[in-house]
Amino acid sequence: MQKLWITRPLPDKVVTEAQRYFDVEVRAETLPLTKAERMRALTEFDAVLPTLGDAFDASCFEGQPRCRILANFGVGFNHIDAKAARAAGVAVSNTPGAVTDATADIAMTLMLMTCRRAGEGERMVRDGNWPGWHPTQLLGMHVTGKTLGVVGMGRIGQAIAQRAALGFGMKIVFHNRSAVAGLPFEAAQLPQLEDVLQAADVVVLAVPATPETHHLIDAAALGVMKRESVLINIARGDVVDEAALIEALQQGRIAGAGLDVYEFEPKVPEALRVMENVTLLPHLGTSAQEVREDMGLMAVANLVAFFKDGKPLNPV
Missing domain, CATH: 3.40.50.720 (NAD(P)-binding Rossmann-like Domain)
Incomplete structure (x- = not known):
């Protein structure tokens, strides 16, 4: 044996x-x-x-x-x-197939928590700082009908897009290194990564970690995103240049981020930990x-x- x-x-x-x-x-x-x-x-x-x-x-x-x-x-x-x-x-x-749905669910969790400012609200209540409801409290992004940009339309990317399209009526645009056809929802494949970043209200990263995807999202990529957009990463931490992301968030070049993975995991920079507009999860993708x-x-x-x-x- x-x-x-x-x-x-x-x-x-x-x-x-x-x-x-x-x-x-x-x-x-x-x-x-x-x-x-x-x-x-x-x-x-x-x-x-x-x-x-x-x-x-x-x-x-x-x-x-x-x-x-x-x-x-x-x-x-x-x-x-x-x-x-x-x-x-x-x-x-x-173990590819076993992780698909659970990881897609975490992407949706991060999107909703970040766009609807749920993390901020939860911390406010736990800290005893909630003054009570009022009409302009914690106003976030209404995701229904918004544009989701998926970077990497493999199994996980497709599962995320399907949830967003069919569950939230989101418009789907995506970038993938090869052509993708026969999707069970409406989606537009755009030729360049920058096209997706410019069009999307929410960008979700679902690419594998390879030499080609290292720092795929760098300062230049973050610079073409909408100022009111949100970045979600459930791929691998080094797909994003973490220092560039921190700078973009601090300068208000994007509105927020939801992260389940980190460039130097399990180390998470204090600069990210103190930001109220960033949702941080401890790599819960398949948990x-x-x-x-x-x-x-x-x-x-x-x-x-x-x-x-x-x-x-x-x-x-």
Whole structure:
């Protein structure tokens, strides 16, 4: 029986399923692997089930690792140098379908909280500073009928757009690196990113983290957005130049932001934390019991398929 290391505590349902097929060791720590632990992962186990923050860079794969597959828990795998892994004979997989709806729901949560100033209102009530209702208190953006700009129309981008279009009557414009057709809602694909940024009242980022998307939203991109617009990021933190975002918010070049991810996560700049017009969540994208179970079960299924057929169900 192959040895499997699960690098963080996972739901019991996932661990039980993994134990049906593998000799499982579950690491008790909730923080990312240290360098020494990453080396142990590759030299002492046949398979590893890592997740966000477990940084397997190219140097980890020097030599001849015992490990044959990294079955990532999550859709994003920018913490793994997949090219270097494959060159060393280590397969890499992820869990794409399981995360779609939950992540889209968090995008909608951020949009509504930021546009309707719900975070500000909640803090006002909790702090005992609510003076009572009056007609001009915490006036925000009415999202119904507004234009949503989606950057990255993959599974998650489509799920967000569908919720916005069918649930809130929003007009959808989007930018994607390849043509997208056959959507179950009305949407216009615009040729340039800047076209979407200029047209949208709310911009939501749903692109993967790649060298090409690093700082995709920089000072220049923020500069073409409407002053009354809101930026939502549920992709990866480094898709946004965080320093440029802070400056744009401080100078009033955009109206607000809703963030579930951060460039130097888990560090969140104080400049963002003190802004009332910014909604901050602690990477809750897939944080639901059923979703985390589905992600774990998909990762296990990738492992089982790999050792049975030589290829995971969701290779990257």
